[in-house]
Amino acid sequence: MEPQRRPGGRSARVREAVLDATTAELAERGYQGLNVDSVAQRAGVHKTTVYRRWGGPEGLVADALERASEQPWPIPDTGTLAGDLRGLAELVRVGFDDPESGPVATAFVTAGMQHPDAAAALRRFYAARHDEAAVIVARAVERGEVEPDIDADEVVRLAIAPLFHRLFITHEPVTAEQARRAADVAAALARTPRES
């Protein structure tokens, strides 16, 4: 479901309060512990308001992701492709490792495995993130570091997919060295002529 959105005014303030409460609840209890009553109480709104506008936990997660994607990523600009990709991989690693943002980010991923609305929201969220990060590759093309026909999206994904694989599939910790290595592999691939 698509929540109504009006810029400014009471509706926007309610949305901010409810999504702040959603984020705080996700940080404390994870997606499985998210419920409309606690969110409504924390936000100081009536629970019927939350049910009417967001439907349920999956609608809250979807809108919280929508809001999160409005906050741009601090894409690194170090002057080299490898440096920028290292910065990007480190951004992902730290984002999940941080005691404040980590539990929320983890709850978003967990929600995607449990509800199709959350999965669709994650798909949109990461599509936007990958688009933002593609500037790293565009700059490398401008500098002549890589060929113009490079698949920017693939390079971005390659720098971060191994981290997600460890965090959420094989359940292994991710070190700064592993993040660096994933970035370097993506940079090496970017410089390798593509085979047919």
Add this chain to the structure above:
Amino acid sequence: MEPQRRPGGRSARVREAVLDATTAELAERGYQGLNVDSVAQRAGVHKTTVYRRWGGPEGLVADALERASEQPWPIPDTGTLAGDLRGLAELVRVGFDDPESGPVATAFVTAGMQHPDAAAALRRFYAARHDEAAVIVARAVERGEVEPDIDADEVVRLAIAPLFHRLFITHEPVTAEQARRAADVAAALARTPRES
């Protein structure tokens, strides 16, 4: 918790029946729908037997994963690194796409995001799978296709991590072409001299 295991005999037959029932329930209802009562009923055993030996859904999933890892992967042997990695990536893709195995495999991954016992079981399961698949790289070294100091585990992970990333993080479909491409990237990396 570690379930008791005695080779052969009634205990082994009970385990088979309970894990078959667990797998069938996971296929039908996913991890969130898994409960001890339904598994016990389906297996034709008393539910206290299941609670005592497996503790709960997370113990059932952990032991089902343990049993699954006893079934070896049909590791491809095509004569080239790229061919073998393509076969491996396709094995993963088809495993999640197949109407029979897909829902169970997906339920395993989902369980790992929801319970630490399941996460630990997945970590062991994939460590064993990656060990099995490393033979692909060992053969390539024997053939002189790649340098002996190659990190086999990294090459294996690289051929499959992008698929897991699509399936469970960004929630995008994975095509046979994308699986092939992930394998080719891993093969290309394996042939690229490692930078410090």
